[in-house]
Amino acid sequence: xxxxxxxxxxxxxxxxxxxxxxxxxxxxxxxxxxxxxxxxxxxxxxxxxxxxxxxxxxxxxxxxxxxxxxxxxxxxxxxxxxxxxxxxxxxxxxxxxxxxxxxxxxxxxxxxxxxxxxxxxxxxxxxxxxxxxxxxxxxxxxxxxxxxxxxxxxxxxxxxxxxxxxxxxx
Numbered sequence: 001x002x003x004x005x006x007x008x009x010x011x012x013x014x015x016x017x018x019x020x021x022x023x024x025x026x027x028x029x030x031x032x033x034x035x036x037x038x039x040x041x042x043x044x045x046x047x048x049x050x051x052x053x054x055x056x057x058x059x060x061x062x063x064x065x066x067x068x069x070x071x072x073x074x075x076x077x078x079x080x081x082x083x084x085x086x087x088x089x090x091x092x093x094x095x096x097x098x099x100x101x102x103x104x105x106x107x108x109x110x111x112x113x114x115x116x117x118x119x120x121x122x123x124x125x126x127x128x129x130x131x132x133x134x135x136x137x138x139x140x141x142x143x144x145x146x147x148x149x150x151x152x153x154x155x156x157x158x159x160x161x162x163x164x165x166x167x168x169x170x
Contacts, residue, residue, distance in 0.1 A: 004072050009078065011093065013056065018082070019089035021049035023159035030154040037136040038149060041129065044125040089161040096122050100165065 025046040030085070032039035060066040068075040092098040096118040100106040105115065144150075157163040161169040 001074055005073070005081075009067065009071060009081060014085050015089055015093060017049060019086050019161050020091060020094065021046075022053060022130050023156060025050050025074055026153040027152050027159060029154050032080050032148050036148055037133070038152070041132050086161055089162065091160055091162070091164055091167050 024042070027040050028039055028046050032042075059064075062074045067073075067078050071078065071119060073081060086112070092102055097106065100112070100115055105112060133143060137146070153164065153168065157165060157168075
């Protein structure tokens with residue numbers, strides 16, 4: 001029960017949708033012009049995340065909704081869990097390799113088929129993003145120096161709990 005609650009409410013809903021998805025949608029909408037290539041790459045996901053957040057907030061997170069009816073928490077307990085886990089959010093959970101290293105399971109000597117699956121999916125999405133961005137930015141410096149991208153990363157670093165610097169890299 002505790003594992004299901006943690007994976008569903010903390011790692012997925014609170015982490016993916018609230019702590020990361022909400023700030024990413026806000027920063028993307030506010031910092032990147034509509035025709036900006038990075039916004040065009042991200043916007044279908046941002047739109048879907050925001051639509052999902054609206055549905056979940058109204059039907060599942062509300063008092064008497066699915067969350068406090070399915071999970072073993074009162075509505076107040078669920079809100080406390082969200083508040084405390086939101087503040088502790090670490091964006092590295094979105095990078096399966098960094099997350100597995102942080103948790104001490106990378107190369108730990110036991111099978112991790114779910115991790116291998118996450119890494120394979122991550123690699124495909126990462127390679128696609130790199131290919132896409134290389135169409136618009138001939139060198140990494142051009143991306144780093146794009147004023148809209150600079151504003152976007154600064155806004156993300158401010159809005160995402162504990163910032164994005166740990167995963168930003170070059």
